[in-house]
Amino acid sequence: MAARMAFSRLTRSLCEVGRSRSLLLQSARWVTSASKTLTVTMDDKTGIAEMSLNRPPVNSLSLEFMTEINIALEKLEHEKFCRGVIITSAIPKIFSAGLDILEMYQPKPERLSEFWKTLQDMWLLLFGSRLTTIAAINGHSPAGGALVAMSCDYRIMAPGFNIGLNETQLGIVPPFWFIDTMMHTIGSRQTELCCQKGLMLSTEEAARIGLVDKVVPLDQIASEAKAEMQSWLKIPVAAKLITKQTIRAPILEKLQTRQEADVQNFCNFAMKDSVQKSLGMYLENLKKKQKE
Numbered sequence: 001m002a003a004r005m006a007f008s009r010l011t012r013s014l015c016e017v018g019r020s021r022s023l024l025l026q027s028a029r030w031v032t033s034a035s036k037t038l039t040v041t042m043d044d045k046t047g048i049a050e051m052s053l054n055r056p057p058v059n060s061l062s063l064e065f066m067t068e069i070n071i072a073l074e075k076l077e078h079e080k081f082c083r084g085v086i087i088t089s090a091i092p093k094i095f096s097a098g099l100d101i102l103e104m105y106q107p108k109p110e111r112l113s114e115f116w117k118t119l120q121d122m123w124l125l126l127f128g129s130r131l132t133t134i135a136a137i138n139g140h141s142p143a144g145g146a147l148v149a150m151s152c153d154y155r156i157m158a159p160g161f162n163i164g165l166n167e168t169q170l171g172i173v174p175p176f177w178f179i180d181t182m183m184h185t186i187g188s189r190q191t192e193l194c195c196q197k198g199l200m201l202s203t204e205e206a207a208r209i210g211l212v213d214k215v216v217p218l219d220q221i222a223s224e225a226k227a228e229m230q231s232w233l234k235i236p237v238a239a240k241l242i243t244k245q246t247i248r249a250p251i252l253e254k255l256q257t258r259q260e261a262d263v264q265n266f267c268n269f270a271m272k273d274s275v276q277k278s279l280g281m282y283l284e285n286l287k288k289k290q291k292e
């Protein structure tokens, strides 16, 4: 249901963005075409797909990038032989820098609402996926990046990076469904501590509170993710999926029943002068940091 609703919006979004991104079936493996920013490969023997994010410099989630991700997720969801997907990054040291702040800073109102709908769709597709989903977190993963990781069934992270919902540090508020996703992962007390302070946790701190399930060296992250996936795929599929749906359905429904209102809230909030000022200053600091 979540995936179907997301798909109808996705189709519209695709037309508006005006890009064609077909997925080509190529014997044993299929790969995304038309774009270098997302590579999806599938091993037909194991039914395991890998989605690799590759939008330099930091895999920030723009409208177009999320549309691509959504199309790929939708395709995998309907791919008969696909049983699981591993999400990772092709960019050294960055899993995803989260939402593209440039989408929210001095935005055009129509694009802003489309941007938010596309983010909602991405979350609905990923959090509600029938597939087993594993995040192989091979770099920093703030805010929207953490949301992607937390929406998966399992998280493996390499040491030396940070992860968390840091929105309050930017003077913005994590949406209720970001918070719900974190509460689902680490419980409400830890979520409150992390979200109010906008904490970015080290890999080890994240593992300590269950935000990350396993810590492995960077060079072993891909093989470990595959091994972990194999163990999940041994569980009887219907039993596993119904269990996942039972746990996640109320969280998904909360957004599904308020999607339009959530878009409106977000747009109103984002357009506030004070929020625009905070975002402008944050962007400025990111650039300054680069020069230092």
Ligand SMILES: CCCCCCC/C=C/C(=O)SCCNC(=O)CCNC(=O)[C@H](O)C(C)(C)COP(=O)(O)OP(=O)(O)OC[C@H]1O[C@@H](n2cnc3c(N)ncnc32)[C@H](O)[C@@H]1OP(=O)(O)O
Residues within 6 Å of the ligand: 057, 058, 060, 094, 096, 097, 098, 099, 100, 101, 102, 104, 140, 142, 143, 144, 145, 166, 167, 170, 172, 173, 174, 175, 266, 269, 270, 275, 283, 286, 287, 289, 290
């Ligand atoms: C308005 C209402 C909002 C309601 C709530 C919305 C919920 C929000 C969710 C979000 O995801 S907001 C985004 C949060 N993300 C961040 O705070 C991450 C910021 N980035 C970083 O901390 C670092 O860039 C990094 C990811 C740790 C990587 O550091 P590194 O030193 O490797 O690279 P930089 O030199 O910092 O960056 C390179 C380049 O990329 C630009 N950039 C970085 N992050 C973003 C981003 N999220 N969006 C857009 N652009 C980003 C950065 O400015 C540099 O640009 P140039 O100077 O090269 O042009």
